[in-house]
Amino acid sequence: MATNFLMHEKIWFDKFKYDDAERKFYEQMNGPVAGSSRQSSGPGASSGPSGDHSELVTRIASLEVENQSLRGVVQDLQQAVSKLEARLSALEKSSPAHRATTPQTQHVSPMRQVEPPSRKAATATEDDEDDDIDLFGSDEEEDKEATRLREERLRQYAEKKAKKPALVAKSSILLDVKPWDDETDMAQLEACVRSVQLDGLVWGSSKLVPVGYGIRKLQIQCVVEDDKVGTDQLEEEITKFEEHVQSVDIAAFNKI
Numbered sequence: 718m719a720t721n722f723l724m725h726e727k728i729w730f731d732k733f734k735y736d737d738a739e740r741k742f743y744e745q746m747n748g749p750v751a752g753s754s755r756q757s758s759g760p761g762a763s764s765g766p767s768g769d770h771s772e773l774v775t776r777i778a779s780l781e782v783e784n785q786s787l788r789g790v791v792q793d794l795q796q797a798v799s800k801l802e803a804r805l806s807a808l809e810k811s812s813p814a815h816r817a818t819t820p821q822t823q824h825v826s827p828m829r830q831v832e833p834p835s836r837k838a839a840t841a842t843e844d845d846e847d848d849d850i851d852l853f854g855s856d857e858e859e860d861k862e863a864t865r866l867r868e869e870r871l872r873q874y875a876e877k878k879a880k881k882p883a884l885v886a887k888s889s890i891l892l893d894v895k896p897w898d899d900e901t902d903m904a905q906l907e908a909c910v911r912s913v914q915l916d917g918l919v920w921g922s923s924k925l926v927p928v929g930y931g932i933r934k935l936q937i938q939c940v941v942e943d944d945k946v947g948t949d950q951l952e953e954e955i956t957k958f959e960e961h962v963q964s965v966d967i968a969a970f971n972k973i
Contacts, residue, residue: 736769743775747782886943891936891969894955894962899931901961907935909958917945936968 894910896903903925911920921938928934941951952965 740771740775743772747775747779887973888941888943889971889973890939890941890948890967892939893966893968894935894937895928895964896932896934896961897963903933903935906961907937909961910935910937910955913954915946915954917942940973
């Protein structure tokens with residue numbers, strides 16, 4: 718009855734095994750701890766209290782090692798700061814600005830001398846003469862010169878821009894010109910198409926493409942200026958040859 722009760726009870730009977738494994742792990746990481754061998758050699762060393770004590774000692778040892786390393790880093794930083802302060806003070810002493818800002822001793826006379834009235838009158842006359850001098854005349858001349866130079870550069874830029882040729886928008890068009898039947902003279906049809914001459918129109922290569930039942934269509938390339946020649950105008954001019962041309966279609970249209 719008691720055995721069945723203990724089987725169902727959640728008791729950690731083998732905790733000492735895990736404590737020993739944890740202690741060995743920390744000893745491998747941080748080195749053996751003084752006194753741990755003596756504690757583990759006695760009876761019941763692997764029990765719960767001794768395992769916790771060994772873990773605590775291991776952690777304390779690791780903290781001491783980290784503390785020593787941090788102390789060394791702090792000492793190095795303090796030495797570096799002291800060196801920098803000494804160097805900064807030496808530079809401040811040797812700089813000319815420091816010497817210029819050093820207050821100089823001024824000797825104050827015990828009594829102030831009073832200027833005679835004639836000296837004051839002469840000073841007032843000199844001040845009036847200084848007022849008559851135009852101090853801003855040179856600035857006005859400089860402003861006029863700057864304005865003249867700016868206008869001259871703007872004029873040169875406008876002339877240069879006017880001489881530069883403007884970009885002309887062009888398009889490449891591939892036309893399909895279909896005849897009425899297989900008896901149409903295709904050479905005469907092509908001659909009629911090429912006879913269309915417009916400002917901004919340049920004809921290119923051409924070829925005959927079979928359509929079916931012995932009928933062939935004329936496929937011709939041309940380049941047009943967008944501002945001068947439109948597709949509707951081009952189709953209207955070609956379809957005027959009603960004896961040879963049945964219809965005109967645009968097979969391809971690309972901007973150049």
